Amino acid sequence: MASSVIELQDITKVYQMGQVKVHALRGVSLEVERGEMLAVMGPSGSGKSTLMNIIGCLDQPSSGTYLLEGKDVGRLNDDQLAAIRNRKIGFVFQTFNLLARTSAFENVMLPLIYAGVGRAERRERARRALEVVGLVDRMEHAPTELSGGEQQRVAIARALVNDPAIILADEPTGNLDSKSGAEVMAVLQRLNRERGLTVVLVTHDPTIARHTQRIVHLHDGRITRNEMVAEPLLAAGGEGV
Amino acid sequence: MSILESVRLAFRALAANKLRAALTMLGIIIGVGAVIALMSVGEGVSLYITTQFQGIGTNLLFVFPGTLDQGGMPGMSTATAELTNGDAEALRDPIRAPDVAAVSPQVLCSAVVATGSRNTAAQVIGVTSGFAEVRNWFPEMGEFIDQEDLNSRARVAVLGRTVVEDLFPDNPYPLEQTVKINGVPFRVIGVMEEKGGSEFGDVDNRVLVPLTTAQTRLFPSRSRSGEYLVSLIMVKAVSEDRMEAASEQIATILRERHGIAFADEDDFSIVSQSDILNVFGQITSVLTIFLGAIAGISLLVGGIGIMNIMLVSVTERTREIGLRKAVGARRRDILWQFLIEAMTLSLVGGIVGIGVGVLGAEVISVLIEDFRAVVSPQAVLLATTFSAAVGLFFGIYPARRASLLNPIDALRYE
Numbered sequence: 063m064a065s066s067v068i069e070l071q072d073i074t075k076v077y078q079m080g081q082v083k084v085h086a087l088r089g090v091s092l093e094v095e096r097g098e099m100l101a102v103m104g105p106s107g108s109g110k111s112t113l114m115n116i117i118g119c120l121d122q123p124s125s126g127t128y129l130l131e132g133k134d135v136g137r138l139n140d141d142q143l144a145a146i147r148n149r150k151i152g153f154v155f156q157t158f159n160l161l162a163r164t165s166a167f168e169n170v171m172l173p174l175i176y177a178g179v180g181r182a183e184r185r186e187r188a189r190r191a192l193e194v195v196g197l198v199d200r201m202e203h204a205p206t207e208l209s210g211g212e213q214q215r216v217a218i219a220r221a222l223v224n225d226p227a228i229i230l231a232d233e234p235t236g237n238l239d240s241k242s243g244a245e246v247m248a249v250l251q252r253l254n255r256e257r258g259l260t261v262v263l264v265t266h267d268p269t270i271a272r273h274t275q276r277i278v279h280l281h282d283g284r285i286t287r288n289e290m291v292a293e294p295l296l297a298a299g300g301e302g303v
Numbered sequence: 304m305s306i307l308e309s310v311r312l313a314f315r316a317l318a319a320n321k322l323r324a325a326l327t328m329l330g331i332i333i334g335v336g337a338v339i340a341l342m343s344v345g346e347g348v349s350l351y352i353t354t355q356f357q358g359i360g361t362n363l364l365f366v367f368p369g370t371l372d373q374g375g376m377p378g379m380s381t382a383t384a385e386l387t388n389g390d391a392e393a394l395r396d397p398i399r400a401p402d403v404a405a406v407s408p409q410v411l412c413s414a415v416v417a418t419g420s421r422n423t424a425a426q427v428i429g430v431t432s433g434f435a436e437v438r439n440w441f442p443e444m445g446e447f448i449d450q451e452d453l454n455s456r457a458r459v460a461v462l463g464r465t466v467v468e469d470l471f472p473d474n475p476y477p478l479e480q481t482v483k484i485n486g487v488p489f490r491v492i493g494v495m496e497e498k499g500g501s502e503f504g505d506v507d508n509r510v511l512v513p514l515t516t517a518q519t520r521l522f523p524s525r526s527r528s529g530e531y532l533v534s535l536i537m538v539k540a541v542s543e544d545r546m547e548a549a550s551e552q553i554a555t556i557l558r559e560r561h562g563i564a565f566a567d568e569d570d571f572s573i574v575s576q577s578d579i580l581n582v583f584g585q586i587t588s589v590l591t592i593f594l595g596a597i598a599g600i601s602l603l604v605g606g607i608g609i610m611n612i613m614l615v616s617v618t619e620r621t622r623e624i625g626l627r628k629a630v631g632a633r634r635r636d637i638l639w640q641f642l643i644e645a646m647t648l649s650l651v652g653g654i655v656g657i658g659v660g661v662l663g664a665e666v667i668s669v670l671i672e673d674f675r676a677v678v679s680p681q682a683v684l685l686a687t688t689f690s691a692a693v694g695l696f697f698g699i700y701p702a703r704r705a706s707l708l709n710p711i712d713a714l715r716y717e
């Protein structure tokens with residue numbers, strides 16, 4: 063399976079809440095091919111965010127192995143995990159998580175600072191990333207001066223600025239109206255199709271999910287169904303952005 | 304992330320909360336300001352004292368009647384002991400006191416000095432002809448008192464520059480003029496060169512007269528045995544490294560002359576210039592330690608203030624920390640970010656404090672006449688290092704706390 067970017071084998075995650083053990087994941091195995099775009103669906107509390115955090119190297123599984131581009135992530139130390147988050151993964155959050163009082167431009171540059179990229183190149187690459195999401199003309203705006211959809215597109219620019227292999231988006235449209243949501247989906251689809259980026263997103267919205275090639279259904283910490291989407295929808299506004 | 308980047312980031316984070324940053328710095332500003340001001344004043348005092356003693360000659364011994372209080376000032380004798388002309392004469396003995404090069408007994412007293420139209424208060428000193436050489440102070444014009452004047456108890460006087468200016472504003476060299484000291488007329492035979500300042504008062508506000516004249520005509524006072532008294536005897540040792548020996552020879556001769564029993568204390572004091580400097584040095588160092596402690600406490604309090612604010616800041620910015628970690632910040636990146644922020648607080652506080660301290664030293668210099676505080680580069684360096692160290696020390700704990708935050712928990716923090 064050389065072409066698998068993500069390979070999860072029997073991943074479990076147990077949270078200890080005082081006396082009670084919460085089993086967030088109960089043995090999840092999943093392979094994601096390079097260039098694939100897939101959606102994770104499931105009821106609240108089914109473990110979707112937990113799964114995304116583990117894929118994004120923000121969290122470690124309680125058991126099981128996770129191979130990222132064939133490398134066992136479980137053996138890496140804290141600094142190596144930080145480097146992976148920096149270079150291989152772009153995270154998009156439901157609540158955008160942009161730095162307040164900081165321009166869009168500088169928010170996008172943030173990962174490059176930790177990648178040790180020089181100032182001139184940083185500016186150039188941040189600019190290009192903002193071009194991709196169609197926000198060059200807003201780059202000096204602070205988050206409070208941007209709409210929700212625009213903020214999320216800035217966050218996507220930040221996720222892709224360091225040329226990651228994977229973009230992980232945990233309910234990226236959860237806080238957006240349908241039009242802004244469509245714009246965000248258009249950008250993600252375009253990154254997937256034109257750049258071959260692997261995209262994994264979590265959503266509660268079946269329509270959003272149908273924009274991807276595969277839908278993984280999660281239930282109570284287990285994958286219950288792997289549904290191939292015959293004809294993925296094309297997000298409106300994708301061309302206009 | 305580079306240091307420069309971190310510093311820029313730190314300034315930005317502090318600028319977002321200017322008032323808070325300023326208040327946090329206050330402790331450091333006060334602490335460093337106090338250190339700088341106090342060190343500058345201390346430096347100024349010791350420079351002042353050394354300048355005062357410059358030109359007197361380093362191989363001088365001062366013999367005072369009575370014992371000095373421990374750590375007291377010279378001249379504050381406790382007993383009613385006396386020194387006489389005879390004592391001074393005895394010290395001139397080349398066999399018993401081979402390390403004594405010159406002896407200058409003196410009588411000191413304040414008196415009113417007047418011309419027909421003007422008068423002034425000056426210190427009148429009865430001296431011998433050796434005074435000029437021992438004190439390394441010579442007439443600028445005219446003559447100094449010679450042996451002839453002493454033998455004849457001549458009413459001649461040599462004036463200091465200040466006295467000339469007070470009494471003869473139109474005539475800088477009033478030779479052959481007459482001045483009255485406590486009503487007794489004296490002929491001016493010389494004007495001393497200007498010294499400026501002195502170890503005990505204004506040197507230039509002095510009138511020098513022959514010792515014998517002072518003892519008989521101006522301030523007659525005799526010992527129980529009928530000898531004329533002197534206020535002090537200045538002794539010049541043959542060289543600086545024979546001071547110790549000269550001092551012992553003087554003590555032996557005087558103890559014998561005063562009939563002091565073996566076990567009893569001296570009834571006189573022999574003080575060298577370095578002894579006097581030491582006394583001043585002790586006073587200043589006690590002051591330095593005391594004020595230094597206050598400054599240290601202020602820095603400590605300032606440091607705790609910084610730690611407190613940094614802890615608040617880490618809590619406030621938990622989500623930011625989580626996000627930074629999510630996009631690839633390592634623990635040490637976060638650690639440095641907050642550490643540099645703390646050090647920026649304390650260093651900027653330190654630099655402002657240096658400014659405040661220099662200003663304080665300047666104000667003191669203006670307020671106190673003839674005194675200049677000296678801001679030494681060492682003090683500035685010390686203050687800078689200290690404030691950086693305070694920031695480092697008190698910044699480590701909050702910064703470490705930030706760096707150890709778990710990214711998921713941090714991102715979820717409300």
Ligand SMILES: Nc1ncnc2c1ncn2[C@@H]1O[C@H](COP(=O)(O)OP(=O)(O)OP(=O)(O)O)[C@@H](O)[C@H]1O
Nearest residue numbers: 077079084085086105106107108109110111112113
């Ligand atoms: N830090 C934690 N400590 C304890 N339990 C946790 C923690 N994080 C998640 N859980 C529990 O793990 C389970 C899965 O949570 P997760 O956040 O992955 O759900 P989710 O599918 O993302 O839900 P939602 O759709 O509401 O976002 C839940 O029961 C949750 O309470």
Ligand SMILES: [Mg+2]
Nearest residue numbers: 110111112232
């Ligand atoms: Mg979730």
